[in-house]
Amino acid sequence: MTKPVEVVTSSEGEVFDVELEIDILKENRRLADENKRRLEANGVHAIDVMGSVGSGKTSLIKKMISRLKDRFRIAVIEGDVTTTIDSDLIASEGVPTVQVNTGKECHLDANLIRKALDRMPLNKLDLIFIENVGNLICPAEFPLGSDRRLVVISVTEGPYMVLKHPMMFLGANVVAINKVDLAEAMEVDPAKLSAHVAKLNPKAATVHTSCRNGTGIEGVINALGFTTG
Amino acid sequence: MHEFTIASSIVEALLDLAREQGSSKVLKVHLRIGKLRALSIEQVKFSYDILAKGTALEGSSLTVEESAGSVRCPSCSYHGEFNPDDLSFHFGVPPLLCPQCGNSLSIDGGDECVITKVRMLASTAKEGTPERELVG
Numbered sequence: 422m423t424k425p426v427e428v429v430t431s432s433e434g435e436v437f438d439v440e441l442e443i444d445i446l447k448e449n450r451r452l453a454d455e456n457k458r459r460l461e462a463n464g465v466h467a468i469d470v471m472g473s474v475g476s477g478k479t480s481l482i483k484k485m486i487s488r489l490k491d492r493f494r495i496a497v498i499e500g501d502v503t504t505t506i507d508s509d510l511i512a513s514e515g516v517p518t519v520q521v522n523t524g525k526e527c528h529l530d531a532n533l534i535r536k537a538l539d540r541m542p543l544n545k546l547d548l549i550f551i552e553n554v555g556n557l558i559c560p561a562e563f564p565l566g567s568d569r570r571l572v573v574i575s576v577t578e579g580p581y582m583v584l585k586h587p588m589m590f591l592g593a594n595v596v597a598i599n600k601v602d603l604a605e606a607m608e609v610d611p612a613k614l615s616a617h618v619a620k621l622n623p624k625a626a627t628v629h630t631s632c633r634n635g636t637g638i639e640g641v642i643n644a645l646g647f648t649t650g
Numbered sequence: 651m652h653e654f655t656i657a658s659s660i661v662e663a664l665l666d667l668a669r670e671q672g673s674s675k676v677l678k679v680h681l682r683i684g685k686l687r688a689l690s691i692e693q694v695k696f697s698y699d700i701l702a703k704g705t706a707l708e709g710s711s712l713t714v715e716e717s718a719g720s721v722r723c724p725s726c727s728y729h730g731e732f733n734p735d736d737l738s739f740h741f742g743v744p745p746l747l748c749p750q751c752g753n754s755l756s757i758d759g760g761d762e763c764v765i766t767k768v769r770m771l772a773s774t775a776k777e778g779t780p781e782r783e784l785v786g
């Protein structure tokens with residue numbers, strides 16, 4: 422806790438003021454740094470996967486796992502408000518999953534990830550996917566300690582998803598624009614969505630994907646810095 | 651959307667502070683919240699009042715000062731205030747682009763959430779250490 426800048430001494434029953442700077446978000450940042458150090462010490466890469474509800478985060482993670490699991494020891498942390506549906510889906514790929522149900526929260530935070538990491542054999546892992554709660558607002562504000570951030574949106578959400586949620590894309594390393602097989606039916610141009618991302622965050626790599634026909638899955642893997650060999 | 655979580659952290663930090671300072675009653679709390687932090691002040695206050703019930707914070711007043719957002723452009727070194735409350739800002743679609751050169755901006759202020767000042771009552775010795783327990 423921050424030390425008070427000024428304390429006015431008072432007798433009992435008197436009113437006194439304390440001037441200080443207690444940063445409410447510092448604790449999450451501190452825990453995120455701690456998670457990051459812990460992952461690095463074990464040589465584990467962690468990818469925070471964020472995106473709207475139903476954009477295809479789980480499907481994309483599944484597709485990536487099936488291509489990477491022969492080369493890397495992978496585990497998944499599944500964040501949801503409730504149910505184990507996503508971790509059951511992921512478990513079908515044969516990798517260990519830890520389900521984190523936030524109950525009332527709209528995002529994962531560094532403390533929940535710390536607890537999830539406690540339950541994982543970190544020295545026996547190379548790569549952890551952290552699937553955040555489906556939401557394009559809150560997760561941007563809570564770093565978890567991952568070394569890469571992947572944001573997943575889809576053409577079915579319409580043409581303005583990027584422009585309407587600038588904060589989410591500012592911190593992204595890779596953006597997947599998913600369900601491009603439906604682009605024509607949706608009358609949404611994926612290239613325009615990519616252009617919006619490039620304008621907001623020129624450093625982010627953008628990949629067009631379809632989990633149904635496999636388009637772009639390799640591309641996302643490569644953009645995240647991995648190869649399928 | 652996560653005002654309840656933030657209000658919980660604020661309440662926790664204040665209860666720790668009151669304990670440190672030996673006070674059993676907090677009267678007034680000042681916060682500074684940046685305009686670029688996605689927090690609704692009304693909802694923070696609403697959650698705070700609920701969470702304060704039954705604690706040393708019950709009945710305390712919460713004053714929130716909003717700090718301006720500020721941005722910097724890495725391309726043309728534009729530096730200026732950035733105000734999501736200003737309607738004209740929302741017409742400059744997409745936001746977070748430099749008004750001077752149109753490239754992407756970085757945020758360099760106005761995304762904080764900080765407790766800045768707390769007024770509390772110095773506790774009276776009678777509370778917590780009743781004399782009769784010391785006798786005998």
